[in-house]
Amino acid sequence: MIEVNNITKTFDGHTAVDNVSFTVEEGETLVLLGRSGSGKTTLLKMINRLIEPGSGEIRINGRSTQDGSPEELRKKIGYVFQNTGLFPHYTIAGNIAIVPRLLGWDKEKIRKRTYLLMEKLGLPATYLSSYPHQLSGGQQQRVGLARALAADPPILLMDEPFGALDPITRVSLQKDFKELDELKSKTIILVTHDVQEAFELADRICLMDKGRVIQAGEPRELLSHPADGYVKDFFDDQRFLLEVKMMDPLDHDALIDAFNHFKNRGN
Amino acid sequence: MEQTQSLWQFMRQESGKLLQQTFEHIGLTFISLLIAIVIGVPLGIYITHRRRAAGAVLGSAGILQTIPSIALLGFMIPLLGIGPLPAITALFLYALLPIIRNTYTGINGVDPLVKEAAVAMGMTRRQRLFKVELPLAFPVIMAGIRTATVINVGVGTLAAYIAAGGLGEFIFGGIALNNTNMILAGAIPAALLAILLDFLLSLVQKMGRGKRRTMLWALPFIFLLFSSFYVLPLGYSSRLLAGFTPEFMGRSDGDIGLRVVYGLKIRTVVISDAVMYKAAFEKKLDVISGYSTDGRLKTYDLLTLDDDKKIFPPYYAAPVIRQEILEKYTMLAPVLNKLAGHINDSIMTELNYKVEHLGQTPEKCARDFLIKEGLYKDPAPTVEGTIRLGSKIFPEQYILINMYAMLIRGYTGLHVDTKTGLGGTKICFEALVNNRIDMYPEYTGTALLAILHPQTEDVHRLGGDRDSVYNYVKGHFVKEYGLTWLDPIGFNNAYALMMRRSQAQQLGIRTISDLAIYLKKNKL
Ligand SMILES: Nc1ncnc2c1ncn2[C@@H]1O[C@H](COP(=O)(O)OP(=O)(O)O)[C@@H](O)[C@H]1O
Ligand SMILES: [Mg+2]
Numbered sequence: 001m002i003e004v005n006n007i008t009k010t011f012d013g014h015t016a017v018d019n020v021s022f023t024v025e026e027g028e029t030l031v032l033l034g035r036s037g038s039g040k041t042t043l044l045k046m047i048n049r050l051i052e053p054g055s056g057e058i059r060i061n062g063r064s065t066q067d068g069s070p071e072e073l074r075k076k077i078g079y080v081f082q083n084t085g086l087f088p089h090y091t092i093a094g095n096i097a098i099v100p101r102l103l104g105w106d107k108e109k110i111r112k113r114t115y116l117l118m119e120k121l122g123l124p125a126t127y128l129s130s131y132p133h134q135l136s137g138g139q140q141q142r143v144g145l146a147r148a149l150a151a152d153p154p155i156l157l158m159d160e161p162f163g164a165l166d167p168i169t170r171v172s173l174q175k176d177f178k179e180l181d182e183l184k185s186k187t188i189i190l191v192t193h194d195v196q197e198a199f200e201l202a203d204r205i206c207l208m209d210k211g212r213v214i215q216a217g218e219p220r221e222l223l224s225h226p227a228d229g230y231v232k233d234f235f236d237d238q239r240f241l242l243e244v245k246m247m248d249p250l251d252h253d254a255l256i257d258a259f260n261h262f263k264n265r266g267n
Numbered sequence: 268m269e270q271t272q273s274l275w276q277f278m279r280q281e282s283g284k285l286l287q288q289t290f291e292h293i294g295l296t297f298i299s300l301l302i303a304i305v306i307g308v309p310l311g312i313y314i315t316h317r318r319r320a321a322g323a324v325l326g327s328a329g330i331l332q333t334i335p336s337i338a339l340l341g342f343m344i345p346l347l348g349i350g351p352l353p354a355i356t357a358l359f360l361y362a363l364l365p366i367i368r369n370t371y372t373g374i375n376g377v378d379p380l381v382k383e384a385a386v387a388m389g390m391t392r393r394q395r396l397f398k399v400e401l402p403l404a405f406p407v408i409m410a411g412i413r414t415a416t417v418i419n420v421g422v423g424t425l426a427a428y429i430a431a432g433g434l435g436e437f438i439f440g441g442i443a444l445n446n447t448n449m450i451l452a453g454a455i456p457a458a459l460l461a462i463l464l465d466f467l468l469s470l471v472q473k474m475g476r477g478k479r480r481t482m483l484w485a486l487p488f489i490f491l492l493f494s495s496f497y498v499l500p501l502g503y504s505s506r507l508l509a510g511f512t513p514e515f516m517g518r519s520d521g522d523i524g525l526r527v528v529y530g531l532k533i534r535t536v537v538i539s540d541a542v543m544y545k546a547a548f549e550k551k552l553d554v555i556s557g558y559s560t561d562g563r564l565k566t567y568d569l570l571t572l573d574d575d576k577k578i579f580p581p582y583y584a585a586p587v588i589r590q591e592i593l594e595k596y597t598m599l600a601p602v603l604n605k606l607a608g609h610i611n612d613s614i615m616t617e618l619n620y621k622v623e624h625l626g627q628t629p630e631k632c633a634r635d636f637l638i639k640e641g642l643y644k645d646p647a648p649t650v651e652g653t654i655r656l657g658s659k660i661f662p663e664q665y666i667l668i669n670m671y672a673m674l675i676r677g678y679t680g681l682h683v684d685t686k687t688g689l690g691g692t693k694i695c696f697e698a699l700v701n702n703r704i705d706m707y708p709e710y711t712g713t714a715l716l717a718i719l720h721p722q723t724e725d726v727h728r729l730g731g732d733r734d735s736v737y738n739y740v741k742g743h744f745v746k747e748y749g750l751t752w753l754d755p756i757g758f759n760n761a762y763a764l765m766m767r768r769s770q771a772q773q774l775g776i777r778t779i780s781d782l783a784i785y786l787k788k789n790k791l
Contacts, residue, residue, distance in 0.1 A: 050387055075389035085384030089402050089476060099388050147388075 001026050002047065002155065002187060007056035009042055009211075016042040018211035019056070024204075026154075029188040031198040034208035040191040043208075044157050047189065048077045060155065075099055078148030078186075082160040084140045086132040092118075092143055093128040099151040117146040120182060138169035149182055156183070158190040162197065174200055195235065199242050207231055220246050274455075277448035284437075289456050291432035294497020295351070296419040296464070299358035301490045303415060307363050308408065311370025312396065321371060328364035336361070336422045340429055341542075349510075349538060349546050351497070354423075354431030361422050362415035369411025373404030402476070409472035413465050420461040424453070428539035430510055430546075432497075434460075436537045440513030445693045445717055449517060506789045507782075510538040510552035515762065518716065521556065524578035525764075531783045544569065547767060554782065558582075559763040560612055560663060562619030570768040573778040577731040579762040582712035583755040584663075585737075586671065590749045592654065592705045599654070600753060602678040603706075606670060607754035609640050615663065615758040622662040629662060633669035644677030653682040657695050657704035660688045663760065667708045692717050700748055709752075710760055714740045733759070 002024040009017040017039040024030045032040040045051040047058055049070040058065045065073055086095050093114055100110045118125050121142045132140055141161065148156060161177075162170045174197060177183065192198055198205050199219045206216045215227040223242055226232040235242060240259075278285055314321035334342075339360065343353030377400050385395045401408075427435030437453025440446070471482055515521035516537055525531040533554060538546065546552045548567035557564065559571055559582075586603050593600055610618070618636060621627045637643035656671055658664035665687055672683045686704055689695045692713055698704045715721065715729075715736055729735045741752040764779055776782050 048387060050383065071389045071391055073389075074387060079384075079387040081380065081384060081387075083380055085380045085387070087381060087384070087399060088378075098390075102389055102394070 001061055002189070003057075003059040004043075004047070005057045005059070007043065007046060007053050007058065009039075009046060009051065009054040015211050017046070017054075020208075020211070020213050021056075022206055022213060022216055024187055024189060026187050027185055029183075029190060029201060029203045031202035031205045032189060032191045032208060033195065033198040033202075033205050034193065036193055038208040039211040040193075040208055041159055042211075044159055044189060044191050047157060048074045048079060050074075050079075075102060075151065076153050076155065078151075078153045078156040080141075080144050080148045080156070080158040080161045082163045084132070084144040086140060086144060086147070088132055091129050091131055092123075092135070095132065095143060096146050096150050098147060099153075103151055105151075113150060113152075114146075117149060117182075120180060121146050122176065136169075138165055138173060141165060141173060145177075154185075154187060156186050156188045158188065160191055160193070163192070163194070170197075177201065195238050195242065196245075199245055207234065272448060274448045274451050278452050281437075281452060285452060285456065288432065288434045288436055288453070289460070290496040292420070292423055292426075292434045292457065292460065293493050294495065295354060295358060295423045295426055295431065295433055296416065296460075297490050297493035298497055299355045299419055300362055300412070300416055301487075301494055302355070302359045303362035303366050304412060304490075306359075307366030307411075308370050311367040311408075312374065312401075314367075314371055315374045325364075325368060325371065328367050331360045332364045336425050337428070340425055344429065344542055344545070348549070348551050349430045349542060350536065350551075351426075351431045353429055354426040354433075358419050358422055358426075361418050365411040365414040365418070366408075367411075369407050369414075370404065373407030373411075374400045376407060377403045405479070406472050409468060413468045413472065416464050416468060417461045420457060420464065424457055427513060427537055429542060430536035430538040430552075432537065436513050436516065438513075439539070440517040440537075443512065443514030443691070444517050445691070446517065507533055507553035507786065508551075509533045509535045509554040509556075510543050510546060511535055511556040512540045512543065513537055515556040520579055520712075520716065521762065525779070528576050528578045529779050529783045531779065531786065533782075533786055544765075547765065550767070553766060553770060555765050557763055557765045558760050560615040560619060560758055560760040562616060562621070562623035562662065564616055564765065565620040566624040568768050569765040570771045571763040571765050572771070572776065572782060574761075574763065575778040575780050578779075580712040580715060580726070580729075580731050581733045581736050581759050582710040582761040583733060583737060583757075583759050584667065584708050584710050585755040586706050586753045587699065587709045587714075587744065587750050588706040588753060589699065589702070590745070590751050593751055596651065596654070596679065596681060598679050599675070599681070602674050603671060604754045605642055605674055605678075606667075606756050608757050609642070610756050610758050612758045612760075615760065618666050619662050622666060629665035630669045633666050633673060636666075637670060637673055643673065646676040647678070647680055649682045650680035651682075653684050654706065655684045655686060655704045657689045657698055657707040658685070658687045659691055659695055659707070664708060667756070671706070671708075699750065708756075711736045711740050711755070712761060714744070719743055 004020060004022050007017055007020045008015065020043060022030070032043060034040050042051060046053045047065070049065060087098070090098070096114045096117060097110045100113065105113075114128065115125060118128065123139060123142055123146070127135060127139070132143065135143065141164075145161065162173055165173060178201060190201060202219055204217060205219055205222055207214045207222065209230060215222055215231050219242075222231060223235055223239070223246065226235070310324060314324050336357065339357045340353065343357055347353040347356060381399060381403070382395065385399045390398065423433050424435035424438055426433040427439055434453040434457045437449050438457070441449030441451070441453065471479070471486070474482055511522055516535075522535065536552075538552070540557070543552070543555045544557060544561070544563035544567050547555045547569060555569075557569070557571075563569070564571065588599075588603070618632055621632050622629055634643060654675060656668050658668040668685055668687060672685055675681050675683050686698070689698055689704075689707070692709075695704075695707045695709070696718055699707060715726070719740065721739075725739075729739055737752070737755060744750040744752060764782065766776065766782075771777070774785055776785055
């Protein structure tokens, strides 16, 4: 469980994250949603202390992240970057093995784990001895995910993990992501500015603007009970698609309701 | 005329020396490089996290880099004396900037996203440095080391100026002796060495990660091995240490004559004459090969050893002038000959001392002397043509040329145009032959050995006699070049071995034979 309590971060007088609090339950996927510059990345990086919080407190399983060294904290938290951040001078196998090696796993255990992850992420084992630049963007992102999962951390932080991919690759990766059993038990915080993606992947959404959480809740809740005009406007463009997504595909009446609603609004 | 020996023949003949100099050169390059890496890379790493220190460190290293190498070596002498220590220090300082700068830019140039990913995965500073930053900066750091290597091979040639050996001995000896083969025998291996080392390091730079790791373990040992090539040029070990100029080392009447005729066995280093006298004074050297009228003899209280077996040919100075001019202005010869008989060795030494040590201008020195000798006359009005005087670049020639200019102005109606600073013998002589100047003071021995190049038997036949050499030179100059030698001025600026007066007296050494006997009796 991750508890974020009254976290604020200021850069040179500009408040990037403003008194934010939320909780992520174990095994839950929380999506930080918001426009560019709303403070999502800053907030995410404070959780594994890539950025030190200005004020407030973050607890993981009841323990403050400020207890102990940041290195120990980070080794227990997987982190996925938008542009992979793979080591260009390491092979794929080497990249995946980084954290296990830091943790001192033996070679055989690392090897087994690497093969398993490659298989689960749909990457041919022949790539293990390749270098990152020899792989496509989608494949690199899969390796980035494998690297974050390598030491089986209970927590995963993901910053726009599909943001740099073309739409087709993105959809296929999102689908695999949802089905990956490795992720079922993990506590995940995922950052995105893509509303569709948020609704696709989130158990709960935190909608952020100007460093503040505007509304937090299940996707359905945000759609049906927007806290204010900002939230309502935020979803308006894609409301139809989102409502369809929320629906039981067999519930005909609801589908027609939604369509009529959409049509009338259009007038 | 010039012996037509090919470069290849020269290199084979001198292969022993060539090999030794090459090894010394490699050694010098690598010792200084090794120290520069050991200090420069950590320093480069250190400043990547300290903006302000970075500016200061890179700035100072940059300033060091702009000091001309000769000047830097000059600064080193008062601090560290002569020999390997100042040479290595100077080379080290030159190698420092490219290594620090490339380490700094290499590490700063690593993709910040990759650096952040390393942090995010829980790597410590140390782990990031050794697993991410250094490996990714490696090609850039290697490029810096390559630059430093090439600089060191080049600047390393100057080590020969301060008795630290290397290929510069051939290069500067060759320049002094006007011996192209000798110059090339030093310059070509030095250039090849630079190219070869650069190429080998470029292979290391481009190595894959696996091979590179092996290489990184091997590299320090390779560097140490190369560094050990630098064994001081120890000919013999002896109680006294000699410092000879590259020129002296290379000519038959120099070091070779000492060994063959006198059986002199002395430990010898090669050194530039610019620092030699001072080094003798400071007891860094005991015996040096100087010029017998050099003012520094007096400055540093050195004693000229008597050349009792006459191996050094006479170097009597006299004006050499184009015959055409003598015929055109018939009053000229008697005027120029006025100086003859007025200056002996000790007077010339005294005059040189005034200019070199007391800082008098050659003009004042010349005027004072002419006045004292009753030869000075105020300039007469110009009525006729111009005579062009030339000189080599050292004080004695400046003094003489000033005296001649004053005599001509005082006693003839000729206008005088002086072209001082015509480098060495070759440049002056070529200028005279090609009608760019009309006259310059030359030395009989130089004319004999550096211009006429007679057969060895002829040189022996002349036997170092003052008059026979003068007559031989005079005859050949008229016949071959249409140049006339006027009367000798009187002093003999020959090669000479010199010692500190106090030491020579203490050891009872007056002649070169005494020195040879002393060394034989007091072997180590
Ligand atoms: N290191 C920093 N220094 C100064 N300002 C920063 C820094 N990082 C982020 N910011 C500012 O903080 C705000 C939030 O940035 P960020 O967290 O990256 O937003 P998001 O990820 O939602 O696009 C932006 O205005 C950004 O310019
Ligand atoms: Mg962001």
